[in-house]
Amino acid sequence: AQSVTQPDIHITVSEGASLELRCNYSYGATPYLFWYVQSPGQGLQLLLKYFSGDTLVQGIKGFEAEFKRSQSSFNLRKPSVHWSDAAEYFCAVGEESNYQLIWGAGTKLIIKP
């Protein structure tokens, strides 16, 4: 069955430190991969997405993610976090033949001053 796993329910990072949020998926076909962010009281906003080509994808707000087919992973990274990055981050997976996205449970990012 198709699934998306975000192993970390929450992560605490000091402001200015680097960040990596993990996402692993189980999918039969070549997946479309997405990272969305949800700030408190807000809807979800797309950070970046991957379909094909260069496996390192740049997104908004200084985020990037790397698709590693051998590890079935699509981890999200940021070299230096800001207090405004405190939010919940969701990984989602889809494919062309199935329009429905499969969503992870989310990782809540907490920023220490």
Added chain:
Amino acid sequence: EAGVAQSPRYKIIEKRQSVAFWCNPISGHATLYWYQQILGQGPKLLIQFQNNGVVDDSQLPKDRFSAERLKGVDSTLKIQPAKLEDSAVYLCASSYSGRARETQYFGPGTRLLVL
């Protein structure tokens, strides 16, 4: 460009009461989604519309939930009667044509509390 609009933002009701949520998608977007997001979980698709037709409602509890998208623009999601486990955030999203690779644009959500 205006984003996805939803109302109300918050709703508190007693169990067995009814409630309705409204969504207006981005202009020109053919596809509209309703998601349920329970605290601590990712969004769960309830129903997907393509224009005014239903593409997928396999996870919609049809004994109590209903949704319509008249004229292929705005949409209403109704719960009748509500149960305690319906407490969640209801998110509306839209996309241009519903292809899997497209960005879905989300509204701010309606937070429902059923007492």
